[in-house]
Each structure stands twice: as structure tokens, then as C-alpha cells.
Amino acid sequence: MTTRDKIIFAALRSFLTIGVDQTSLSNIADAVNIKKPSIYYHFKSKEDLINQCTFNILDDLEHRIDLSFEQIDSPREQLEALYECMIEFHKNLSLMVYENHHQIVNLTSFFQRASLESDQNKQRIDGYYHALQVKLISLLSNGQKQGIIKNAINKEIVSIDLIARIDGMITLSAIYEGANINTQRYGLYESVWDSLKAEHTPKKKKMLDYKSFDLGRKW
Amino acid sequence: MTTRDKIIFAALRSFLTIGVDQTSLSNIADAVNIKKPSIYYHFKSKEDLINQCTFNILDDLEHRIDLSFEQIDSPREQLEALYECMIEFHKNLSLMVYENHHQIVNLTSFFQRASLESDQNKQRIDGYYHALQVKLISLLSNGQKQGIIKNAINKEIVSIDLIARIDGMITLSAIYEGANINTQRYGLYESVWDSLKAEHTPKKKKMLDYKSFDLGRKW
DNA sequence: GTCTATACAAGGATAGAC
DNA sequence: GTCTATCCTTGTATAGAC
Numbered sequence: 001m002t003t004r005d006k007i008i009f010a011a012l013r014s015f016l017t018i019g020v021d022q023t024s025l026s027n028i029a030d031a032v033n034i035k036k037p038s039i040y041y042h043f044k045s046k047e048d049l050i051n052q053c054t055f056n057i058l059d060d061l062e063h064r065i066d067l068s069f070e071q072i073d074s075p076r077e078q079l080e081a082l083y084e085c086m087i088e089f090h091k092n093l094s095l096m097v098y099e100n101h102h103q104i105v106n107l108t109s110f111f112q113r114a115s116l117e118s119d120q121n122k123q124r125i126d127g128y129y130h131a132l133q134v135k136l137i138s139l140l141s142n143g144q145k146q147g148i149i150k151n152a153i154n155k156e157i158v159s160i161d162l163i164a165r166i167d168g169m170i171t172l173s174a175i176y177e178g179a180n181i182n183t184q185r186y187g188l189y190e191s192v193w194d195s196l197k198a199e200h201t202p203k204k205k206k207m208l209d210y211k212s213f214d215l216g217r218k219w
Numbered sequence: 220m221t222t223r224d225k226i227i228f229a230a231l232r233s234f235l236t237i238g239v240d241q242t243s244l245s246n247i248a249d250a251v252n253i254k255k256p257s258i259y260y261h262f263k264s265k266e267d268l269i270n271q272c273t274f275n276i277l278d279d280l281e282h283r284i285d286l287s288f289e290q291i292d293s294p295r296e297q298l299e300a301l302y303e304c305m306i307e308f309h310k311n312l313s314l315m316v317y318e319n320h321h322q323i324v325n326l327t328s329f330f331q332r333a334s335l336e337s338d339q340n341k342q343r344i345d346g347y348y349h350a351l352q353v354k355l356i357s358l359l360s361n362g363q364k365q366g367i368i369k370n371a372i373n374k375e376i377v378s379i380d381l382i383a384r385i386d387g388m389i390t391l392s393a394i395y396e397g398a399n400i401n402t403q404r405y406g407l408y409e410s411v412w413d414s415l416k417a418e419h420t421p422k423k424k425k426m427l428d429y430k431s432f433d434l435g436r437k438w
Numbered sequence: 439g440t441c442t443a444t445a446c447a448a449g450g451a452t453a454g455a456c
Numbered sequence: 457g458t459c460t461a462t463c464c465t466t467g468t469a470t471a472g473a474c
Contacts, residue, residue, distance in 0.1 A: 010458080013445070019332065021240030038458050041386075047451080062420045103311035108390060113238065115394055117440060129395040157406035160391065160398050161384060168387020172379065175331055176348035179379050194372075195414030222439080243467060256470080257440050335459070 004042045008030045011213055012053050013097040016105040016143050020050060020113045047117055054114040054121045057107070061089055069135065075143035076197075080189050082135075083166050090170055104181070106174040133159045143196070150198045158196070165192060187197055223261045225251045231272050235324040239269060239332045266336055266392040273333040273340045276326070277347050281309055288354065295416075296364035299408050301354075302385050306400055309389055323400070325393040327386055336388045360428070369417045377415070384411060 001009075001039035010031035023044060028144035029036045043049040043151040068085040072078045093105045114121040143149030169188060181188075220228075229250035233242040244265060248255040260269045287304040291297045312324045333340040355378035362368030388407060391398035400407075 007305060019240065019335070021238065026321070030368055033254050035459060040451070041457055092419055099266065102382065106331060109249050112260055112325060112328050112394055115239070129391070130397055135399055136317055153410065154406050157403050158410055160388065161407060161410050164387030164391050165380060165384050168383030170326060172348070172383050172386065175344055179343050179383070184376050184379060187373050188380060191372065191377055191380050191414070199418065200225065246439060259469070260439060
């Protein structure tokens with residue numbers, strides 16, 4: 001792991017837990033065991049560091065989403081795989097940045113802060129959501145062709161709604177005790193599919209092979 | 220308007236636009252046309268000010284939500300009224316804090332930041348969401364009794380989902396160009412109701428009397 | 439209740455030695 | 457590539473006059 005990578009790792013860790021503005025370059029330097037000015041050898045400024053973190057994380061997330069789409073044909077399972085992928089990504093981030101596992105990171109609020117930092121970030125983040133929406137619209141179309149998703153939907157709005165539901169639930173999990181994406185996601189999937197499926201669709205035969213989870217913790 | 224109120228107003232305006240951490244007491248003082256130390260006559264510290272803002276805004280929002288519930292019997296219209304109320308609240312905030320109307324404030328990210336500030340805030344925010352969930356569960360139960368909401372739902376998860384959908388869509392509107400709660404909300408209502416309604420429910424007869432909106436702007 | 443003056447800490451950033 | 461030393465700005469907060 002290069003020093004540069006260590007800095008990005010430490011920065012992200014702090015950005016996602018205590019927030020961008022409460023993260024000082026001194027703290028990052030301490031975490032990496034270097035001195036503050038050394039950061040400036042690798043990054044032009046704090047803004048530069050924030051930008052790199054944003055791009056790093058979005059490139060990774062998009063890549064994983066693409067992979068999860070490729071392996072599956074069925075629209076229903078594709079949608080679940082997408083949600084699983086996003087949740088797993090958040091979960092991995094949470095495990096990475098927190099010592100205990102009872103807290104979930106909130107990428108969305110980081111994205112919002114990053115959007116304010118530079119137009120470059122703003123566009124990158126907008127592009128991420130746009131790509132996601134395009135994927136979902138195509139997924140909905142496929143489902144309609146196969147007759148398993150009802151025709152009477154506004155795909156543009158439903159696709160936004162699908163993003164809002166998963167993003168919203170992850171965010172809620174971070175601030176509301178009653179929400180817990182880790183235990184409630186299967187209920188969410190049922191509920192989501194229920195709102196999309198064509199009437200008289202046969203019930204789903206088998207569950208996806210979800211990884212098992214540690215119990216006794218919130219996240 | 221007392222000086223105290225002016226300070227809260229100015230603080231909120233800045234908290235919701237550029238963020239809590241990028242708001243300095245000097246800026247707030249300038250906006251209110253007083254000097255920085257005068258703020259300390261009214262508030263013990265910046266943390267105190269953040270707490271007061273949180274409570275102010277949540278008391279107001281909860282009050283409006285209660286009012287919107289009281290006037291209506293039908294679960295479907297009650298749900299729409301709730302969403303309308305939350306959207307209108309955000310819209311009013313947006314008009315208040317921004318000079319132009321193309322941007323939407325994001326309360327959720329403010330809540331997250333406020334949660335980190337003090338346990339007092341954390342509990343207040345959690346309580347807000349809990350009250351909302353309780354209202355929604357009761358709404359769902361009523362709808363089931365009346366035979367217009369299907370029985371095969373997990374009310375606990377669906378109620379969380381309903382909160383996530385509106386909160387998520389408002390948040391998305393703030394960072395993704397393709398999302399616009401102002402123009403897409405009626406589509407959202409349709410989509411939401413569609414996912415709840417018992418099969419063979421007669422179509423809704425009349426629209427609620429929604430206020431008209433200025434066109435040609437995002438928010 | 440509001441001010442001036444000021445203390446004190448911490449932030450981002452640069453110069454220049456090694 | 458990393459360091460020490462340092463600059464400059466800004467932040468929160470307090471003392472004490474009016």
C-alpha cells in the first residue's frame with residue numbers, strides 16, 4: 001500500500017465517520033504516521049483529496065454494480081442483486097471505517113458534501129445516479145417484455161423511486177433506531193417486487209443465495 | 220422578531236445551505252447585523268445554537284404534520300397529505316434559505332450532522348421518525364380495515380419504506396438532476412398507492428386540491 | 439443587550455533542509 | 457518523499473466597558 005493510498009484510506013475513514021469538515025489534515029497525517037506537509041506532496045490541497053476520494057469510491061461502486069448485473073438474467077433477481085450490492089458495499093465500508101459494527105456509514109451525505117466542494121464532484125455524482133437510473137429503466141423494460149413487470153408504470157419515476165427507496169433506507173438506518181437495512185432488507189425486496197410485478201405472476205421459487213450475517217448487532 | 224429569533228433564522232439559513240461546519244458565528248452575526256459576542260448572550264455555544272435549531276425545526280414540522288392528518292379521513296388522501304406536507308415544508312425552507320428557487324434544502328443531512336452534535340439532538344430526531352412511523356402504521360391499519368389496503372404487507376417494514384421513499388426522493392432531488400420532487404411527486408403518489416392498494420379497488424375519483432406551482436424552475 | 443478588545447487553539451498551506 | 461519551522465487566517469469563546 002503506497003503512502004498515497006494510505007492517505008486516501010485514512011481520509012475516507014474520517015470523512016465517512018465524523019464528516020469532511022471535522023476532518024483535519026493533521027488527523028489524517030497522524031493516522032498515516034506521517035507529518036502534515038507530506039500530504040501536500042501527494043495532493044494539491046484538501047479539496048483535491050476530497051475529489052480523489054469521491055472518484056475512488058464511485059469508480060469502485062460502479063464497477064461492483066456492473067459485475068452484479070452481468071451475472072444475472074432475471075429482472076427480479078437482478079434488482080435484488082443490485083440492492084444487495086449496494087448494501088454490501090455500505091457494509092464493507094462500515095466495517096472498514098468503524099471499530100464496532102453497530103453503525104452504518106452514510107455515503108449519500110458524503111456525496112452531498114463532496115458535491116459542494118467542486119463542480120467536478122458534482123458532475124461525477126450526478127453521473128453515477130444517472131447511470132443507475134438508466135440501468136433500472138432497462139431492467140424494467142426487460143421485465144415488461146417478459147411479462148413479469150406490469151406495464152402501467154411510469155418507468156422514469158419508478159426508477160427514481162427505486163433508487164430513493166434503497167438510498168433512503170440506508171440513510172434512515174444511520175439516524176433512526178427503528179430502521180435497520182441489515183435485518184429489514186428482505187422485507188424491502190418483497191415490498192419492492194410486490195409493487196412492480198404483473199398481477200397473477202407465479203410466486204418466486206427460490207431465494208438467492210444470500211450470505212449469512214452475524215446476529216446481535218445493528219449493522 | 221427578537222434578536223434571538225433572527226439569530227436562529229440566520230443560523231438555519233446557513234446550516235441548510237453551506238452546512239453546519241462551514242457556518243461561522245461571524246457570518247451569522249453579520250447576517251443579523253450584530254457582533255459575534257452578542258450571540259453568546261442568547262446562546263451558550265455553537266452547539267447550543269445547533270440544538271435550538273434542530274428542536275425549532277422539528278417542533279414546527281411535527282406540528283404541521285399533525286394538522287395535515289387531522290383534516291382527512293381517507294388513508295390514501297391522508298398519505299398524500301403527509302407527503303404534500305413534508306414537501307411543502309421543504310419547499311418553504313428552500314424559499315427561505317436560497318435566493319433562487321432552483322435548489323432544494325436537504326433536512327436529512329442536517330439531521331445527521333445535528334445527531335452527531337449531541338445526544339439530545341440524536342434522541343429528538345429519532346423520536347421524530349418514530350412518531351412518523353407510528354402514524355403510518357396506524358394509517359395502514361385503517362386502510363386495511365376499510366379494505367382498501369392489502370392485508371399481505373409487513374406494516375413495520377412498509378412504514379419504514381414509505382418514509383425512505385419520500386425522504387430519499389427529496390434527498391435525491393438535491394444531488395441528482397434527474398430527480399425532481401416538485402414535478403415527479405404526483406407520479407410518486409400514484410406509484411406508492413399502487414404498491415399498497417388492495418386489488419380491484421375502484422380508481423380514485425378526484426384529485427386533492429393541490430396548490431399550483433410556478434413552472435420553469437427546478438424547485 | 440450589545441459592544442470592543444483580546445485570548446487561545448487549530449486549520450490550511452508553503453519554504454526550504456535533508 | 458518526508459521532514460521542521462513557520463505563516464496567515466479563521467474559528468470559538470471570554471472579559472469587561474457602556
